[in-house]
Amino acid sequence: MFAAASPIAPSVPVTATATVLSAPDIDSSDTNPTADEALPPRWARGLNPDQRAAVEHDGAPLLIVAGAGTGKTRTLVARVGRLIDEGANPDRILLLTFTRRSAAELISRVGSMTDHQRATQIWGGTFHSVANRLLRRLGPSIGLPAGFTVLDPADAADLIGIVRAELGLAERRSRFPKKQTIAALYSRMVNSQAPLTQMLDESYPWLRPHIDDLRGVFAAYTERKRAHQVLDYDDLLLFWRALVASPEVGPHLRTLFDHILVDEYQDTNALQSDIVFGTTGPTTQVTVVGDDAQAIYGFRAATVANLWAFAERFEGAVTTKLEQNYRSTPQILHAANAMLAESDVHIAKRLWTERDGGRQPELITAHDEAAQSNLVCDQILALREEGVDLRQQAVLYRANHHSDHLELELARRDIPYVKFGGLKFLEAAHVKDLLAALRVLDNPSDQLAWYRVLGMLEGVGPATTKRIADSLGIADGEPEALDRFLSSPPQVPPAAADGVTELREAMADCEVGDLTPAEQIERLLRFFAMVFPRRYPDSVVRLGDLEQLQTTAGAYHDRSRFLTEVTLDPPDRSSDLAGPPHVDDDWITLSTIHSAKGCEWEAVHLIHAADGNLPADMALSDSDGLEEERRLLYVAMTRARDVLNISFPLRYHTRRYGRDDDYQLAPVSRFLEPVRSAFHEWGSSPQQATADELLLELTSVTVVDEVDNGVAALWGS
DNA sequence: TGGTCGCCAATTTTT
DNA sequence: TTGGCGACCA
Numbered sequence: 001m002f003a004a005a006s007p008i009a010p011s012v013p014v015t016a017t018a019t020v021l022s023a024p025d026i027d028s029s030d031t032n033p034t035a036d037e038a039l040p041p042r043w044a045r046g047l048n049p050d051q052r053a054a055v056e057h058d059g060a061p062l063l064i065v066a067g068a069g070t071g072k073t074r075t076l077v078a079r080v081g082r083l084i085d086e087g088a089n090p091d092r093i094l095l096l097t098f099t100r101r102s103a104a105e106l107i108s109r110v111g112s113m114t115d116h117q118r119a120t121q122i123w124g125g126t127f128h129s130v131a132n133r134l135l136r137r138l139g140p141s142i143g144l145p146a147g148f149t150v151l152d153p154a155d156a157a158d159l160i161g162i163v164r165a166e167l168g169l170a171e172r173r174s175r176f177p178k179k180q181t182i183a184a185l186y187s188r189m190v191n192s193q194a195p196l197t198q199m200l201d202e203s204y205p206w207l208r209p210h211i212d213d214l215r216g217v218f219a220a221y222t223e224r225k226r227a228h229q230v231l232d233y234d235d236l237l238l239f240w241r242a243l244v245a246s247p248e249v250g251p252h253l254r255t256l257f258d259h260i261l262v263d264e265y266q267d268t269n270a271l272q273s274d275i276v277f278g279t280t281g282p283t284t285q286v287t288v289v290g291d292d293a294q295a296i297y298g299f300r301a302a303t304v305a306n307l308w309a310f311a312e313r314f315e316g317a318v319t320t321k322l323e324q325n326y327r328s329t330p331q332i333l334h335a336a337n338a339m340l341a342e343s344d345v346h347i348a349k350r351l352w353t354e355r356d357g358g359r360q361p362e363l364i365t366a367h368d369e370a371a372q373s374n375l376v377c378d379q380i381l382a383l384r385e386e387g388v389d390l391r392q393q394a395v396l397y398r399a400n401h402h403s404d405h406l407e408l409e410l411a412r413r414d415i416p417y418v419k420f421g422g423l424k425f426l427e428a429a430h431v432k433d434l435l436a437a438l439r440v441l442d443n444p445s446d447q448l449a450w451y452r453v454l455g456m457l458e459g460v461g462p463a464t465t466k467r468i469a470d471s472l473g474i475a476d477g478e479p480e481a482l483d484r485f486l487s488s489p490p491q492v493p494p495a496a497a498d499g500v501t502e503l504r505e506a507m508a509d510c511e512v513g514d515l516t517p518a519e520q521i522e523r524l525l526r527f528f529a530m531v532f533p534r535r536y537p538d539s540v541v542r543l544g545d546l547e548q549l550q551t552t553a554g555a556y557h558d559r560s561r562f563l564t565e566v567t568l569d570p571p572d573r574s575s576d577l578a579g580p581p582h583v584d585d586d587w588i589t590l591s592t593i594h595s596a597k598g599c600e601w602e603a604v605h606l607i608h609a610a611d612g613n614l615p616a617d618m619a620l621s622d623s624d625g626l627e628e629e630r631r632l633l634y635v636a637m638t639r640a641r642d643v644l645n646i647s648f649p650l651r652y653h654t655r656r657y658g659r660d661d662d663y664q665l666a667p668v669s670r671f672l673e674p675v676r677s678a679f680h681e682w683g684s685s686p687q688q689a690t691a692d693e694l695l696l697e698l699t700s701v702t703v704v705d706e707v708d709n710g711v712a713a714l715w716g717s
Numbered sequence: 718t719g720g721t722c723g724c725c726a727a728t729t730t731t732t
Numbered sequence: 733t734t735g736g737c738g739a740c741c742a
Contacts (some may be wrong), residue, residue, distance in 0.1 A: 099732075153731085177733085212731060234732065299730060399729050429733070461721050493721095493742095568732085594730050616729060632730080 043081035068328030068638035191301035244278030254281030265290035329358025365683030392602035444482035459495035589621035604645035610666035
């Protein structure tokens, strides 16, 4: 009922073996145009009938349900290319994507298809970056100062930590939730638009007794943000929606765009759906693309209900499906389809391919984690021998630390790798230090930035920081705080005297001199060079990082702009600053499944596919969480073109009881158990493992008899 | 005695 | 990399 039959797209046979349909072969249609008098326009080349229908649709709101590997990006690019070709004004096209990187890629591909210059005029980016752009321009008309500062999530949590302490909730025994927990709760509340009581009942039942205190923290946090003119990520969305709702600005906003296109619509939340709806005017054509089988951001309050209810919210909407897969072998598709069959995705679709041949995906049981790392390295190298470059291979896993052991083994064997989704650049302490100093200059009411900067001084801890801050009037959000700090030295412990002098001089130079952002960073670096050696053992490396950041800042003339861009679109890791070692180097990609969304590789090695890791234990409490884990596995499997190797260790060593030789036995992921026949299976057998464990027990357990009997029983069978 | 500093354990997924 | 706990300094 949700996926109404589309009037514009022919329905596609849903069996995996259907090869009758006349979907054009991409390669031959690109190189061998048969229609000699009228070449199809560039955007139409190589599209299959379903894709072409989606590209050419005009009028009613359009939902494109695009399965994994069905040419979703190609279709989106072609659609935008067609619009521009046919005279649409690019700066009246809004293209909302999940990451900034995918927006940039889409726009660049549109550019090479049409006109590069015109393509760059498209409003492209994440919801957050577009919100920022709109609010700088239109914010003042709803009472938002144009000079607001954007807080990254870590800063937001720190600010919550401050008000939490100020409200006296940080006392020893109160067992009040930590700042990260409160921040996560707050963010989910905003993004799902659910009331606190409901949020607590559904997701945080153990916090129920603290409901009044939590309300107090939220109120104080909101008040503090207002006083200091800072917005967190969620506020960017909230204020965009406020623009939409405003009687003055709303109607104007709805005339800005002729076309709104949203990618990854299954991973948008309630607030984002409101925004798209509210930004759509009577003459705006809305197109959303998504796949409910790939919804993996429920923990961030994303809801596939947006996708399911699209046709209800956007009246007269039509739905079209893309089901022909151009990526994977039939064997891989079969395994993925079978695994997903049990799930509760609403929009029926079955991927099929014209490809034939290919090897069976493998399900590998490893003796333990060390064996798994070894096996994976062996396979990576074997594939490289066969001609599959490392660049065409990836190792995927559920949680960041799952790659720890493998990384050691890769390093030992000199296999180069690049890791995605790990520690964020913004989370590196030294980067936060530098940005805090710039933020103090940029917005002297930014209490959080002040606290961080002052706390860097020797002999100055939380208590002294607060004392100095109070004497400067920072807690009250007085912008004169900076002038006071620069005109007379605050009272500090003797150890901090030199540091505070250098800091004041550096900031004064940045304030009065007409310095570019890069020059200001250069000036501040002298202060950092003073305090870093005491603060960080690897201070030289960190200072080097900051010099790289200085280079990056060279592209900006405006300090506020630089700060906002870095906050909303940070480089992935610190090493990004230095760039990849050599362009012609070959390296393998390590990534969480979440970060692998939208990517594909010739060979995918999925590790730690053990129950407890995938699905993760944390997700087992409710069925929604469990289903999301299943879709996560589906996303991982469908990243592979030719080779899919899934492995899991039979046992995990734990140190829970203080001994290194403790272990837990782990079965294969419950999602894979029913579809084992789709795999070529090999590795250690569970029976063998259990006997091994019991032998191990023999050496360390005192109740020898029982264990002995257990071993005898097993070996007897 | 208040406050800083050093050492230890633990960490789902992210715009 | 954060937080918690204990040692040491004014």
